[in-house]
Amino acid sequence: MSSFDRLRKAGDRHIAAQRNPFNRFMGMLYFCLQHHQLYDEAKAFPSPPPTALPAQAA
Numbered sequence: 001m002s003s004f005d006r007l008r009k010a011g012d013r014h015i016a017a018q019r020n021p022f023n024r025f026m027g028m029l030y031f032c033l034q035h036h037q038l039y040d041e042a043k044a045f046p047s048p049p050p051t052a053l054p055a056q057a058a
Contacts, residue, residue, distance in 0.1 A: 003045070004018060004021060025044070028044045
């Protein structure tokens with residue numbers, strides 16, 4: 001699930017759900033430029049750890 005989807009599910013309006021991840025992304029790019037580092041998407045937006053699914057009844 002993307003950060004946009006999580007924010008929408010949490011009740012944020014469409015524009016706020018778009019703006020928040022974009023601002024985070026811009027901040028990360030700015031950090032990379034300031035510190036002469038390459039941007040790594042896996043570090044910037046790691047996928048959340050998988051949650052344990054409950055066992056289904058047979």
